[in-house]
Amino acid sequence: MASQIVDNSSEPKFKQEIQQMMYIAGETQDPSTETIALVENIIHDQVVRLLTTASDLARRRGSPVFSKDDLIFQIRHDAARVARLRNLLVWNTVRRKAKDAEEVEDAGNDGGEVMADDDAEDQDEESAARDSRLPVIALPWDIPSYFSEAAPAPSEGEEPDEAATEAKLERLRRASERTRNMTMAEYATWSEYRHASFTRRKVKRFRAWSGLGLIAEHKKNDDVLDIIGLITSEMVHKLTMVAMRIQKEEMLRLDNATRMSSPAKPTAPVGLFAQPTEARKAVEPRHVRQAFQRIQSVSTRKRTLLRGTRLSDRLGTVLVCFPTLCLCRALCSLSH
Numbered sequence: 517m518a519s520q521i522v523d524n525s526s527e528p529k530f531k532q533e534i535q536q537m538m539y540i541a542g543e544t545q546d547p548s549t550e551t552i553a554l555v556e557n558i559i560h561d562q563v564v565r566l567l568t569t570a571s572d573l574a575r576r577r578g579s580p581v582f583s584k585d586d587l588i589f590q591i592r593h594d595a596a597r598v599a600r601l602r603n604l605l606v607w608n609t610v611r612r613k614a615k616d617a618e619e620v621e622d623a624g625n626d627g628g629e630v631m632a633d634d635d636a637e638d639q640d641e642e643s644a645a646r647d648s649r650l651p652v653i654a655l656p657w658d659i660p661s662y663f664s665e666a667a668p669a670p671s672e673g674e675e676p677d678e679a680a681t682e683a684k685l686e687r688l689r690r691a692s693e694r695t696r697n698m699t700m701a702e703y704a705t706w707s708e709y710r711h712a713s714f715t716r717r718k719v720k721r722f723r724a725w726s727g728l729g730l731i732a733e734h735k736k737n738d739d740v741l742d743i744i745g746l747i748t749s750e751m752v753h754k755l756t757m758v759a760m761r762i763q764k765e766e767m768l769r770l771d772n773a774t775r776m777s778s779p780a781k782p783t784a785p786v787g788l789f790a791q792p793t794e795a796r797k798a799v800e801p802r803h804v805r806q807a808f809q810r811i812q813s814v815s816t817r818k819r820t821l822l823r824g825t826r827l828s829d830r831l832g833t834v835l836v837c838f839p840t841l842c843l844c845r846a847l848c849s850l851s852h
Contacts (some may be wrong), residue, residue, distance in 0.1 A: 528556045530763045531723050532586050536712035537749055540706075541756035542694070547796035551631060558808055559714075559751055563744065564724045566590065573731035581733045585656055596683030597750070599745055602653045608739050621689075716746035754763045759799040762779035766803075 527549070529533065534552050570586035584605070591597050654661060679825050695703055713789075719741060723729055734740040 526553075530556055530714055530718075533712045533714060533718075534559075534752055536709035538756045539709050540712070541753040542760055543756050543799060545796065547798045548800070551799060551801050551804060553757055554804050555752060558755065558804070559748055560726065563748060564731060564750055566747070567726065567728060567732045568742070570734075574732075581735050581741075583735050584738050584740050584743055585778065587740065587747070588655060589657065591747070592655075598655075599684070601746065602741060603781055605653045605739055606650055608742060609653075613651075671735045711767040712749065714748045715741040715744040754811070755804060755807050756799070758810055759803040762806045762810070763796075763799050763803045 531549070531552050534555050535547065538547060538552075566587065567582075569590055570582040573586040573589060574580070574582035580625070588598060588601055591601075664739070695706060698706060722741070751780075
């Protein structure tokens with residue numbers, strides 16, 4: 517829980533990355549070092565839990581190292597998030613195949629025999645037709661894995677999961693609203709900050725910070741670091757968005773209390789020479805703590821299922837995931 521997280525007075529190890537992720541989530545002000553350190557501590561605890569659970573799942577299979585499936589299994593009920601991870605794995609596979617094809621082509625050009633023009637042209641057409649299809653990422657708990665015979669691959673025009681598609685459109689709509697009135701310099705900053713990651717080009721620092729290799733070890737060349745990087749960046753996004761929502765609610769309560777307690781004041785003039793309105797302050801550590809507590813709170817429906825049984829109401833720490841569609845709409849309504 518958030519009360520168990522202790523603020524770290526030392527300089528955060530991923531201060532720049534977290535600040536960039538918070539900017540993408542909507543925090544355009546400069547958060548304090550204390551706020552960034554608290555976010556980093558929360559993400560660290562979440563990563564440790566993610567790795568520990570993945571290691572436990574791997575041991576149940578009799579494997580000394582965990583794989584990407586052990587990570588995705590923990591968020592399997594979030595269809596939109598799994599779809600984003602599938603998309604990440606698909607394009608990683610495409611890049612690897614393209615790189616291997618270039619290496620084979622370079623090796624053939626160096627010392628291979630010259631092929632006839634017609635044969636080479638036919639082979640290129642067959643290879644292009646074969647490579648134009650995106651690879652299918654199958655997960656062990658998918659329904660097709662229950663059967664010995666594989667079903668035909670879905671066509672490119674087949675509709676994807678409705679929840680994943682709706683969440684993707686919502687993300688695109690929010691990004692479009694954020695960037696609509698940006699200048700060229702602001703959009704360049706936005707594009708650069710979108711690639712902020714805990715794991716990108718910082719593998720050694722991330723392994724030492726998260727305990728990867730001590731808590732658990734993963735299969736080599738298994739896209740594990742890319743998956744963890746995407747999950748952790750979405751954790752920062754959600755913490756920031758919920759913290760900003762709490763800050764907005766707090767400001768509305770203070771405004772209402774001030775309006776009720778003090779007599780009516782004349783409305784400030786609005787015009788070309790009017791005084792500028794006070795800028796919003798950056799989210800503070802208390803907003804981040806409240807955001808984490810709100811995310812960890814178990815819904816009434818889940819608690820009701822445990823009533824009348826011997827099961828404990830405590831369901832453990834909940835992984836901080838990306839906001840649901842309802843939360844995104846609520847955040848957008850508060851921002852207007």
